[in-house]
Amino acid sequence: MAELLWLIPALPFAGALLLVLLGSRLPRALVTTIGVGSVGISAAVTLLLGIEYLSESPAFYHQVVWNWFNVAGFSPSVAFHLDALSMVFIFVITFVGFLIHVYSTEYMAHDPDYARFFACMNLFVGSMLVLVMADNLLLLYLGWEGVGLCSYLLIGFWYKEKANGYAARKAFIITRVGDTAMAIGLFMLFQTFGTLHIQTISTEAVQVWDTDARMAVIIAFLLLGGAVGKSGQLPLQTWLPDAMAGPTPVSALIHAATMVTAGVYLIARMHVIFELAPGAMMAVAVIGAITLLLAGCAALTQYDLKRVLAYSTISQIGYMFLALGVGAWSAGVFHFMIHAFFKALLFLCAGAIILALHHEQDMRRMGGLQKKLPIVFWTFLIGAASLAAVPLVSAGFYSKDQILWLQLAGENGNIWLYLAGLLGAFITSIYTFRMVFLTFYGESKTHVGHQPTMAIKLPLIILAVLSLVGGFIELPHNFGHVVLFSDFLSPILPTISVVPDFNRYEWMLQLLAAVVSLSGIFIAYLIYLKKPDLRASLHRSETAMAVHRFWHSGWGFDKLYDTLLVRPYVFLAKVNKDDVIDSFYTFLTRLAEAFHDLFSDSQTGLVRNYVMGIVVGAIMILTITIFL
Amino acid sequence: MEATFYIAGAVAVIATLLVVMSYNLIHALLYLVVSFLAVAVVFFTLGAPFMAALEIIIYAGAIVVLIIFVIMMLNLTYEDVQQEKSWLKPSVWIGPAILSLVLLAELVYLVVAVEAPGTVSVSVEAAAVGMALYGPYMLGVQLCGILLMAGIVGAYHLGRQKKKIVHRFLERRAAS
Amino acid sequence: MSSIPMxxxxxxxxxxxxxxxxxxxxxxxxxxxxxSVEIMLNAAGLAFIVAGSHWAQPDGQIMFIFILTMAAAEVSVGLALILQLYHHLKTLDSDAANFMKG
Structure with missing residues (x-):
């Protein structure tokens, strides 16, 4: 079975190629079959491989497809490496990806660029699979840039709208900042190890560097730069809310479930280097903590349904970074998986609502949808519960609780990080249920046009089930003690050791987390449903409104970057419009023209003058031979 | 023999100067014939009698006659002599004369500066020239044949005037 | 044979x-x-003859024969060109044929 490894990314690529070349000429049914089918078969192969992997439990599967190139001893191969960590990621990518593809057939049904959409989506899935299956960092970087390209293409999918193109460019350019840092990190890794093979680097790094070695710290920070850019963390998070300009399935697949978590994958994959650089680890955790708070506050004030979800994604990835930063590797990856389920679910629900309300995204004009879109309501409620970490029933509770618990109990734990996470959880449950109450309760404001059909309902239901039961594969040890997931990952990612004294407090902390989550929901209920006066008084207060505006603009980061970077750059560009350096070349052309005029004057058309020229030349040559 | 050389040389130089300075084409051609004859005498004194004969036959004979034929075809008149006079103003002479004097000075310097200047030794027989011509210089002879053939074809082609061949530059000039 | 200096x-x-x-x-x-060009060619031929006589080699005279051949071909083609020029421009003035002026 392991020799089928290459099929997993190859199938989506083949689908993309077919659709790019022939897409516009094929009938829609065939486009659907190719677009959805390629990812579907890829998911089936993944399933087969996964079953075999679980039954055989080898360390990893490895397959060299071909040697990419060979230059001066540097010969990266196109080779795939499948271990437990990759397994988790490809499962999420292919299965969630498949569900979103199915959903898209309905969502994009009336779009004239149906084939282009599926071509980009397939290309994205292929690139993402290459990213997580690559056995060397160069191939990983290829996938990394590939998903960036697809993100650009899909954010700007409706390119006729100027703002969409702008959002696409913004996403592309900001992530490029991180990618540049990452590329430099890769160069330094290559300089040190002479290879970019991940396994080799992981085994050799421990021998080459001591803990806190300067080189290791620098490389870890550079890789972190790449991860921060891709995952929309502080300070490169501003692109993600604007990325919602793309179609909703794109937001679900790329900007919630898979691509934005590539940073998490990178850090988890290179965990050996990060462990050698405690400073970088701390930075990961701190960035995660700050990001989750900032993004949570920003999410509280958004009116656009998708923007709330976008900020929520940033915030949840902040949780994953928080987990990774304290060395709780498997907790971070676990939260990634659960987040992929419930955030994809929430986005798809949002898409169904937007479709039903004739592309209305403003929550102030929604409401009362509880009765009109029952399936969407229930699934959305499940997703929201998972996001808000409603205790016991939701998967999100188990994954988030594990992260919070390890902040305090883990060996690198820190009370401040824990408090930040707890506060974040509180904010999360407020904005999540603000969303639920504003959208589904109250009086109806917009006419419901489109009732979701099977292609939309089925992915919603499946994802809802996963969001509920997904958490049960990893339960805290005072409550069931199921450790399927961390056992699965333990050969790849080191397990975190827990300070033993804390074990008896665990139930207290869980209770605290539960209370925080429920009280957040209750506050949202009070403000947005029960007591509209409270909300009105908030609106009257000057300071509250100022804070509201500030958060609504995403803490003013866009404005900050605009004044700090964009305006000076545009100013410089305007000053240098005629290109100072170019004037040198202009001078050269002028000089050439002057000589041209001079010499063309010498061509008089008179034979006498030409003879004179020949004589002068002869005299010169003779003079030279005489005197030299 | 030596005196003959110097006298013939002086005649050649004077005749050539007169060619250059005369206004009438026919007069110039007659001086040219004199110049060629003087050079032929110089050849003779240098021990190349066959070349002297060729000089007279081809230069003084064929080439000059050819030019005279063309002059006759062009039907030149007294006005052309007047025009030649007007063209040859003294100011025209200055630049070329200076250049030529510089070049001549350099040539003289080069000739005189050469070490061990010998004298002209023996005469080379025409037979030896013939042997060399059809021995090592065979290829050159053939190339000369091709050159003459090209000359004939070229002269025939250019000399035809049945169809008026208008060059594109002239055509444009006529149009403007 | 004689004492003419080279x-x-x-x-x-x-x-x-x-x-x-x-x-x-x-x-x-x-x-x-x-x-004038004929005069120049003739002078070049004379130089070859002088050199050939000096070293008592036939090569100088052979070169003269080649120059002679070339001069003959040149005169025939040149005269044909002159005829054409006169035919088109109705003058022998070389300055009139300055269409290649840059």
Whole structure:
């Protein structure tokens, strides 16, 4: 079975190629079959491989497809490496990806660029699979840039709208900042190890560097730069809310479930280097903590349904970074998986609502949808519960609780990080249920046009089930003690050791987390449903409104970057419009023209003058031979 | 023999100067014939009698006659002599004369500066020239044949005037 | 056979060459220019003869024959060109044929 490894990314690529070349000429049914089918078969192969992997439990599967190139001893191969960590990621990518593809057939049904959409989506899935299956960092970087390209293409999918193109460019350019840092990190890794093979680097790094070695710290920070850019963390998070300009399935697949978590994958994959650089680890955790708070506050004030979800994604990835930063590797990856389920679910629900309300995204004009879109309501409620970490029933509770618990109990734990996470959880449950109450309760404001059909309902239901039961594969040890997931990952990612004294407090902390989550929901209920006066008084207060505006603009980061970077750059560009350096070349052309005029004057058309020229030349040559 | 050389040389130089300075084409051609004859005498004194004969036959004979034929075809008149006079103003002479004097000075310097200047030794027989011509210089002879053939074809082609061949530059000039 | 110094012969050739060259430069009549070129070619041939006699080799005379051949071909083609020029421009002024002026 392991020799089928290459099929997993190859199938989506083949689908993309077919659709790019022939897409516009094929009938829609065939486009659907190719677009959805390629990812579907890829998911089936993944399933087969996964079953075999679980039954055989080898360390990893490895397959060299071909040697990419060979230059001066540097010969990266196109080779795939499948271990437990990759397994988790490809499962999420292919299965969630498949569900979103199915959903898209309905969502994009009336779009004239149906084939282009599926071509980009397939290309994205292929690139993402290459990213997580690559056995060397160069191939990983290829996938990394590939998903960036697809993100650009899909954010700007409706390119006729100027703002969409702008959002696409913004996403592309900001992530490029991180990618540049990452590329430099890769160069330094290559300089040190002479290879970019991940396994080799992981085994050799421990021998080459001591803990806190300067080189290791620098490389870890550079890789972190790449991860921060891709995952929309502080300070490169501003692109993600604007990325919602793309179609909703794109937001679900790329900007919630898979691509934005590539940073998490990178850090988890290179965990050996990060462990050698405690400073970088701390930075990961701190960035995660700050990001989750900032993004949570920003999410509280958004009116656009998708923007709330976008900020929520940033915030949840902040949780994953928080987990990774304290060395709780498997907790971070676990939260990634659960987040992929419930955030994809929430986005798809949002898409169904937007479709039903004739592309209305403003929550102030929604409401009362509880009765009109029952399936969407229930699934959305499940997703929201998972996001808000409603205790016991939701998967999100188990994954988030594990992260919070390890902040305090883990060996690198820190009370401040824990408090930040707890506060974040509180904010999360407020904005999540603000969303639920504003959208589904109250009086109806917009006419419901489109009732979701099977292609939309089925992915919603499946994802809802996963969001509920997904958490049960990893339960805290005072409550069931199921450790399927961390056992699965333990050969790849080191397990975190827990300070033993804390074990008896665990139930207290869980209770605290539960209370925080429920009280957040209750506050949202009070403000947005029960007591509209409270909300009105908030609106009257000057300071509250100022804070509201500030958060609504995403803490003013866009404005900050605009004044700090964009305006000076545009100013410089305007000053240098005629290109100072170019004037040198202009001078050269002028000089050439002057000589041209001079010499063309010498061509008089008179034979006498030409003879004179020949004589002068002869005299010169003779003079030279005489005197030299 | 030596005196003959110097006298013939002086005649050649004077005749050539007169060619250059005369206004009438026919007069110039007659001086040219004199110049060629003087050079032929110089050849003779240098021990190349066959070349002297060729000089007279081809230069003084064929080439000059050819030019005279063309002059006759062009039907030149007294006005052309007047025009030649007007063209040859003294100011025209200055630049070329200076250049030529510089070049001549350099040539003289080069000739005189050469070490061990010998004298002209023996005469080379025409037979030896013939042997060399059809021995090592065979290829050159053939190339000369091709050159003459090209000359004939070229002269025939250019000399035809049945169809008026208008060059594109002239055509444009006529149009403007 | 005789005691003519080589320099004398070469100087004669040089003087004749330079006279021809001056003529090419000062004349505007194309037939005069052609005649001047003939003088120059003849002078070059003379130099070859002098050199050939000096070393008692036939090569100098052979070169003269080649120059002679070339001069003959040149005159025939040149005269044909002159005829064409006169036919088109109704003059022998070489300055009139300055269409290649840059």
């Amino acid at each position: 320099e004398a012969g070469l100087l004669l050739a040089g003087i004749l060459f330079v006279i021809g060259m001056v003529s090419v430069m000062i004349r505007r009549n194309v037939i005069f220019m052609l005649i």
